[in-house]
Amino acid sequence: MKNKIYKDLILIATMGAIYMVLEGVWRGWTHISMLVVGGLAAFFIGRLNEYSKFYDKKMWQECLIGTVIILVLEFISGMVLNVWLKLGIWDYSNTWGNLYGQICIPYAVLWFLLVPLNVFVDDYLRYRLFGEKKPQGLLKNYIDLFTGR
Template sequence: MGYSYSNLKKNLILIFIMGSIYMVLEGLWRGWTHISMLVVGGIAAFFIGKLNEQPTFYNRKMWQQCIIGTLIILILEFVSGAILNIWLQIEIWDYSNIWGNILGQICIPYAVIWFLLVPFNIYIDDYLRYKFFGEKEPEGLLKNYKDLILGK
């Protein structure tokens, strides 16, 4: 089976909604956000959600899923930061004054935050797929965090 228009439409809807959710969270955290975060946050969340459709991912322990999800976010954050902040000099974020940063684009404290947000990301993606596209009902947000805490 090839890639269809309906798959493209579904994926774009998920990217838009997840990006919008990310913008709200970032706005609450920082007090402001940038429209580019609709795309960057949406794509990061979409990739994690898409990966969660694969048994080799969702059969892993939640902490392993969080590590993989965090790596996805950090790679996208670094690449988009290099383009938007360093090359285009838009100055959307700058972690230069934060411990463990690389070129001011990614840093260890935010990597911990991304790690802790991956179970939320997985749940929201599953919920949106269930509500809008009739896919499997998610087990629950609290279960994701319980699995993370218990090492399941």
């Protein structure tokens, strides 16, 4: 049990750090809270990928489920961090299809397209850090997404 918690915390922190780097490159800055928010989103998607009912799905289905996970976490954390605590980390109020300025359709599309990367990175980290099964490859994830496999 202790090893499982340790492994989960390593994955959350590593995936959160990776997310912070990607967000920093995309937006020009990030916030320390994204270590937790991004890490948890990536971890939950990766955790789902550990169950056969999830990884037996087509990649586009995995992307839909992953996008929902991200949007739920983004909305909840946005309501707490941006609305309740007034930290102003992000604001999609001027973006088409937004909900209370915390989530929006254009970013939902981006999250959808990033899920195959998330799945690969989670699998790769599990392979390199914990000796689990070697991932099939990032390119395969995207080929599967765009070919409907």
